[in-house]
């Protein structure tokens with residue numbers, strides 16, 4: 301059993317109810333504040349770190365190939381016990397993930413965590429396993445998911461995180477002193493990465509605003525710069541939201557900066573392939589059905605997702 305006592309972990313998440321405790325340290329990594337974080341002190345022993353990293357953990361699955369195999373049922377009660385017993389719902393969520401996730405990314409998902417997102421106010425997260433950016437845990441909050449409409453945005457967003465944080469995008473071994481671009485939660489973003497391109501083109505000129513404004517204020521000041529309000533959180537969330545909207549929306553000639561970000565994705569064959577894969581598997585010939593699904597997503601109180609990193 302691995303004791304987690306006194307290990308301070310950092311949770312990166314889309315949390316609307318808690319102000320960001322962003323790092324403001326000056327360093328060559330000029331954008332260490334790009335990820336919102338809250339620190340969580342673990343005080344319990346657990347056989348698996350996933351249980352301690354997210355409140356509301358219900359069931360952890362190992363992913364074998366494309367199939368899931370139950371690894372841990374966490375000790376839960378009440379609503380969460382009912383959710384734990386609802387294996388059919390777990391399978392439905394996983395089958396949807398399989399449906400919209402290209403094989404090369406699906407094969408990087410080694411664990412699937414079903415959890416209740418109420419406590420953390422997050423709808424999903426990804427976290428790398430053993431500090432290896434080719435192995436990920438994907439967590440999906442299932443308490444208020446009733447169909448594909450609730451899932452599409454969260455799953456695409458989380459897969460977009462994997463795409464933009466995987467090994468060809470981030471140098472895990474560079475220290476802060478060596479990083480000449482910007483820091484991600486797991487290393488130094490490469491100069492030719494999707495995230496850094498977005499940062500250079502669309503975040504460099506609002507650096508002062510970012511220091512002075514909350515993400516909500518930033519969005520209110522520049523609504524045409526962001527594809528969603530949540531995208532104003534930081535460049536890492538922005539790129540995930542841009543990719544998600546790129547997949548969901550039909551091509552548009554709208555001249556907003558937000559739409560320019562979306563259209564810039566047509567220059568990246570990997571992202572175009574992702575879009576085509578999703579559209580073909582959602583069984584549509586245009587973006588119309590995806591748009592309808594996106595509208596259904598509004599039934600959630602907020603767009604919620606998150607990213608968890610352990611052991612920082």
Ligand SMILES: [Zn+2]
Pocket residue numbers: 314457461537540605606607
């Ligand atoms: Zn996110």
